[in-house]
Structures are given as structure tokens and as C-alpha cells.
Amino acid sequence: MTSSEALKRSEKAQNLKVFHLTDSPWYYVESEEGKICYKISFVSETEYFCNCADFAKGFKNDESFKCKHVLAVMSSVTEGNSENIHYLERWKPKLDESFIKKIDDKDFVLYAGLLDVAHQKNLISVDVELIQFPSDENK
Numbered sequence: 001m002t003s004s005e006a007l008k009r010s011e012k013a014q015n016l017k018v019f020h021l022t023d024s025p026w027y028y029v030e031s032e033e034g035k036i037c038y039k040i041s042f043v044s045e046t047e048y049f050c051n052c053a054d055f056a057k058g059f060k061n062d063e064s065f066k067c068k069h070v071l072a073v074m075s076s077v078t079e080g081n082s083e084n085i086h087y088l089e090r091w092k093p094k095l096d097e098s099f100i101k102k103i104d105d106k107d108f109v110l111y112a113g114l115l116d117v118a119h120q121k122n123l124i125s126v127d128v129e130l131i132q133f134p135s136d137e138n139k
């Protein structure tokens with residue numbers, strides 16, 4: 001790797017966000033676009049790992065290779081700039097009780113409630129199979 005490539009990689013590393021899980025050896029570095037987080041592990045100052053393709057390719061040729069994600073973690077940890085992450089309770093869709101109708105002491109979900117939960121789950125369609133036509137016989 002040339003010095004200009006190393007300088008370019010180091011400059012890109014300065015703008016990456018670094019996250020650290022409390023009580024974990026893992027660091028996560030957000031991609032430049034903010035769409036992916038790369039997982040970085042440090043065993044020691046000379047032993048580290050990143051799951052990006054650049055690291056896999058570079059490490060194969062040079063065991064001292066550092067991708068921009070590793071560089072970002074190294075600079076953040078020494079400067080104390082890593083952000084701690086806390087586990088949050090996973091969001092779950094909830095049925096609003098106003099969509100529940102009681103008939104003969106049994107709870108039934110109204111169609112509007114079904115649609116509400118479908119929207120919360122980001123569903124794009126609902127298929128319905130008619131199993132009985134309403135009539136005087138079945139009331």
C-alpha cells in the first residue's frame with residue numbers, strides 16, 4: 001500500500017461513526033453512506049479483525065493492513081469518542097383496544113383493527129378467503 005493510499009484511508013476514517021457495546025469486545029463502524037455497520041474486534045494492538053471486503057483482501061497480502069474501519073476505531077478509542085450503545089426493547093405492533101368488539105362474551109377484531117396492525121407491520125396486501133356467505137340461516 002502506498003503512502004497516498006494510507007493517507008486517503010486515514011482521512012476517510014476520521015468521518016466514520018464508531019459504536020461500542022458496553023462490556024463487549026466488539027466495535028461497530030457505520031459505513032460512509034450510513035447503511036451498513038462493520039464489526040471490528042481487537043484482541044490486542046497488533047491483532048484485530050474487520051468483516052469488510054477491503055480488510056479481507058488487504059490482510060491476505062499484508063498482516064499489518066488496517067482498513068478505514070479499523071483506523072476509525074483506533075482513533076476513536078484513543079480519543080474517547082466512541083459511543084456506547086444500549087439495548088432497547090424491540091418495538092412490537094399493538095392492537096388498539098378500540099378495535100376489539102365483544103359479541104356473546106367473545107372478543108372479535110374489527111376489520112379496521114386488522115388494517116391498523118397490518119400498517120404497523122408494513123404489510124402491502126391482505127388476501128381474504130370467504131368461507132361463508134352471510135344469510136338468514138347463519139345470521
